Each structure stands twice: as C-alpha cells, then as structure tokens.
Amino acid sequence: MNKMQKEHALTKNQQIIFDLIDKSPEPMKAYSILFNVQKKGIKAPLQVYRALDKLVEIGKIHKIESRNAFIACHNSSCQVAKATAFSICEICEKVTEISxxxxxxxxxxxxxxxxxxxxxxxxxxxxxxxxxxx
Amino acid sequence: MNKMQKEHALTKNQQIIFDLIDKSPEPMKAYSILFNVQKKGIKAPLQVYRALDKLVEIGKIHKIESRNAFIACHNSSCQVAKATAFSICEICEKVTEISxxxxxxxxxxxxxxxxxxxxxxxxxxxxxxxxxxx
DNA sequence: AACACTGTGTAATAATATAACATTAATATA
DNA sequence: TATATTAATGTTATATTATTACACAGTGTT
Known part of the structure; x- marks a missing residue:
C-alpha cells in the first residue's frame, strides 16, 4: 500500500452504488441499479450515471461494453481502468474478469x-x- | 474463392446500408445511417437494425461496442465476425481495424x-x- | 470574500434499441 | 405446380440507455 496512492474516498452516492454492484453476482445495468437504490434516496438516472462514471474512472468498477452493464473490479491491482479483459458466457451471461x-x-x-x-x-x-x- | 463458401448475396436494404457504411471514412451510428437512407425508402429504425444485425452476422461490418457505431470490415479474410480488434483515437475518434x-x-x-x-x-x-x- | 472544483438534486429530453404484428419475397421440397 | 418454410420487409409503438441544462451545496484555496 503506497501512501502516495491515496485511497479514493467514495462519496455517499458512489458508495451506495459501488456496494450494490460489488454484492451482485452478475453485471448490473444502470436502470436496474437505479431501481435498487431508490429506497436509499437516489431517484434519477443521472445520479446513477454520475456515480458510475466516477467509479469507472477510478477503476472500482468496469463497464462490459457489449452488455451495457457494470461489474466490480476484482483485480486488486486495478487502480485505474485502463486495461481490462473479460470472459462472457453467451448462454448464461456470466462474466468473469480475466487477470x-x-x-x-x-x-x-x-x-x-x-x-x-x-x-x-x-x-x-x-x-x-x-x-x-x- | 471456395465454391462451397457461397458469397452472401445482400438484400436491397442490406446493400443500401452496407454501401453507406463502406463509403464512410468513420464508423456510423444507427440513427445517422437511418437519416442517410431515408431518401432510399428506409424509414424506420428497425429496418436499419435488422440490416445491421445481418451484416454483422455475416462479417461484412463490425460493431464498435464502445461507440455504438458500425464500420465496414476491411479484413478480406473476415467471413464471419468472430475475432475483431480495433484501435480508436480518443481525440478524433478515428477507428482502424487491426489485422x-x-x-x-x-x-x-x-x-x-x-x-x-x-x-x-x-x-x-x-x-x-x-x-x-x- | 471571491474563486475554483466537485458533487448533488431535479426535470426534461436525446440517443439507442426492441416488441409485436401484418405482409411479401425467396427457397425448398413434395 | 403447389405448398410449406424460411427470411426479409413495412409499420407503429414502446423500451432501454444516456445526456443536457440549470440550480445549488460543500470544500479548499487565494
């Protein structure tokens, strides 16, 4: 753990959304996320997309482009989302990050x-x- | 040219849409395609998406997933769209198929x-x- | 205080894609 | 030829994914 590489503190919305994605066994889509966090006070798509953008930017989650869905990063070294690889099952849609x-x-x-x-x-x-x- | 590997004859809509994408110096988006072929009688998004689906399936075009855009295949050996690689410029958005x-x-x-x-x-x-x- | 920066909340709307249904064309096979 | 089958078309409506625009709040500087 490098002290210079300050752990990015998540804001409230970012944390709520990251926790949800991180718990999910499968990639989550933006409006499914929205539906799931409405009870926590996040009401609008934009609130979700803003958090997603930031989480992708700092490498906490990745976007599966072919599915328009988001998955938590399980590659501990992945501080920034710049080099990603996934395997995707075309039947059950299971997605696994390849490291x-x-x-x-x-x-x-x-x-x-x-x-x-x-x-x-x-x-x-x-x-x-x-x-x-x- | 293998006789068994019958050249896929395109239908009218498929041909119109393929020609447009093939002429384009950059990847084209579905609704931009729609706009450009309306004078040729293709009026609805679904007509475009159906042609795109087929063209992707037979490997005549590829979808750039991160951009939701379509590019003609310039890899002559590419009969089926099963293994694709592209380089994308993050400033000018130029896309090149890597072979x-x-x-x-x-x-x-x-x-x-x-x-x-x-x-x-x-x-x-x-x-x-x-x-x-x- | 004034400023810049980041994040938030809200409403409206843009952009991308598919469902459902009716019809027509092309191909195959009896 | 007839008829079954498959693939493609045309059309309307709607679902899904994502952004624009604007007002405001918190934090850290200068």
Whole structure:
C-alpha cells in the first residue's frame, strides 16, 4: 500500500452504488441499479450515471461494453481502468474478469503496423462457461 | 474463392446500408445511417437494425461496442465476425481495424485459468492517432 | 470574500434499441 | 405446380440507455 496512492474516498452516492454492484453476482445495468437504490434516496438516472462514471474512472468498477452493464473490479491491482479483459458466457451471461499477467503484458506491448503502442484497451472473450458447456 | 463458401448475396436494404457504411471514412451510428437512407425508402429504425444485425452476422461490418457505431470490415479474410480488434483515437475518434496475424493467433490460443479457450473475441485499443499525437 | 472544483438534486429530453404484428419475397421440397 | 418454410420487409409503438441544462451545496484555496 503506497501512501502516495491515496485511497479514493467514495462519496455517499458512489458508495451506495459501488456496494450494490460489488454484492451482485452478475453485471448490473444502470436502470436496474437505479431501481435498487431508490429506497436509499437516489431517484434519477443521472445520479446513477454520475456515480458510475466516477467509479469507472477510478477503476472500482468496469463497464462490459457489449452488455451495457457494470461489474466490480476484482483485480486488486486495478487502480485505474485502463486495461481490462473479460470472459462472457453467451448462454448464461456470466462474466468473469480475466487477470492474466501474460495476456496483459502481451497487450500492453502490442504495436500496430505503424509501431503505435496502446496503454489502454478492453477485451471481451465470448464462449460457453463450464456449466453451459455440459 | 471456395465454391462451397457461397458469397452472401445482400438484400436491397442490406446493400443500401452496407454501401453507406463502406463509403464512410468513420464508423456510423444507427440513427445517422437511418437519416442517410431515408431518401432510399428506409424509414424506420428497425429496418436499419435488422440490416445491421445481418451484416454483422455475416462479417461484412463490425460493431464498435464502445461507440455504438458500425464500420465496414476491411479484413478480406473476415467471413464471419468472430475475432475483431480495433484501435480508436480518443481525440478524433478515428477507428482502424487491426489485422495482425500475431495478435489473432495469440488471442485465439489464449486459455483462461480454467483452461477454457474462446473462439470469439472483441478487442478495442485506445490511444492517440498519429495526427492527434503531434 | 471571491474563486475554483466537485458533487448533488431535479426535470426534461436525446440517443439507442426492441416488441409485436401484418405482409411479401425467396427457397425448398413434395 | 403447389405448398410449406424460411427470411426479409413495412409499420407503429414502446423500451432501454444516456445526456443536457440549470440550480445549488460543500470544500479548499487565494
């Protein structure tokens, strides 16, 4: 734990929404989040989207782009959301964050034809999970 | 050209929409497509989405998930949309399809912790393009 | 105090995508 | 040829996802 890397204190709305996503076994969609936090006083879509934007920015959650849904980061080293990879089951829609040193190293070092390197990426793998394969 | 691999004949709507996307120097969004083809008799969003779905399915176009936009496939070998990679400039939004044998081989062979292999994936790299870097 | 910055609350609306139903065209097979 | 089947179309309405615009509150500076 680096003291310089101050733990980002969440605001009330951010904390409520992060807790909900973090508890969820599956990615949550914005309006489903909204529905679930209305009893806590968060009434409008914008309140949800603002918290989501911030949580994504600081790397506490990730957006699954192909599903328009959000998942808590389970990659402890992930302070900033800049290099993400997921596996997605096309039947049950289970999503798992992939943390593979080899993969992240390969992608972080990947250069395109012009020799350009990219520090930020998002990768989504699709297939069938163990359960759904049987 | 394999005779068994019949060239998919596009229907009228599919052809109109493919031509438009193919001509476009940048990814196009569904409602922008709709606006542009209304003079050709395509009047409703659903007509556009149906054509887009089919075109994606047969690999003639790809969806840029992080942008909700569509780009024509420029990877001649891409008969089916199952393994895609793009670079996206965060300033000018220029999108380029990456065709790297090394990358696609690496990803096609990637196994997660459970030994699971995925035949389908989508990868989006973010950064600054040449022009925007200067 | 004045200012900048971040977050909040609220209403309205924009942008993206699908459901449901009726019809027509294309393909296949009896 | 007839008929069954599948894929595509046309249309209306609606669902889902996300942002704009504006007013205000808290915190930390200068």
């Amino acid at each position: 593979s040193a080899g993969l992240s190293k390969y992608l972080a070092n990947f250069k395109d034809k012009d020799g350009m390197k990219y520090s930020k990426y998002n990768l989504e793998f699709f297939g069938l999970c163990k359960k759904c394969r049987t | 790297s044998a090394g990358l696609s081989k690496y990803l096609a062979n990637f196994k997660d912790k459970d030994g699971m292999k995925y035949s389908k994936y989508n990868l989006e790299f973010f950064g600054l393009c040449k022009k925007c870097r200067t």
